[in-house]
Amino acid sequence: MTEQATTTSAGYRSIWTELRDVAFTQAWVKADGVSTRYVEAGPKDAPAIVMLHGTGGHWETFVSNLGPLSKHFRCVAVDMVGSGFSEKPDYDYEIAVYVRHVAAIMDELGVEKASLMGTSLGSWVAARFALTHPDRTEKLVLMSPAGLIATAGNMARVRAERTRAVENPDWDSIKAIFENLIAEERNRIPDMIALRQAIYRLPKTREVIDHVLILQDAEVRERNLLTEEEWAAIEAPALVIASGKDHNEYRSTARQVAGIIPNAEVLEMPHVRHWPHFEDPDTFNAAVLGFLQGR
Known part of the structure; x- marks a missing residue:
């Protein structure tokens, strides 16, 4: 990974260095009864990309992708129900709940059809969405x-x-999360840690953490998993990112689903962990643009 891929020319990387020359709007919308925080960038009449974070995440995971992708697409990155600064209702967040929430966001924003980009939990939601709403999935x-x-x-x-x-x-317990998300220490940037800390300090986050983590219960997770037959029924073309330094479960899943989805291809990124789009945005953005534009 090059220095340019991980830092600015001044040697410092932050959320704002990624967004300072990007025209974007942050707002809240009521979707499926949930006050939902989202950011939007790019022409409203362009093809849409809906961006979905991982467990307990927030839209800022996509700060390094909004600029390059919004030159060609209408990008909508969201805080999914119960996460980030979106509302945190008192019920379990199983995959069907997330899918319903994403569909409602698209309805409220007038997005009929979109490509879906997801990380970890977000990719799980995206895959189920593609099965539930094939007519809305590009x-x-x-x-x-x-x-x-x-x-x-x-x-x-x-x-x-x-x-x-x-x-x-505290700072150390929040920073420890990023050790499993990002391989290189220099990319575990302080303001991303501070943002996650602010979210986790919200009283409501503490109240609903068991709802957020419900998919870590074996019985609940089992009933939410997609079977191999369901993965094989996904009609949408897929680009699957295989992150070489990620936990084995995710590396294994990436290669397996890429072999099961009928129209899938793999992008090998051996030097990154759980956030490939954030760790090496140059490689990621170029590959995604080529895939989405059919190059």
């Missing part, structure tokens, strides 16, 4: 995908890590 970009297999060890790790961070949201 293409899929699946990063660190979940939703095919589940290991007890990984579920326990995620639950323990996130619960600890919410119950004691």
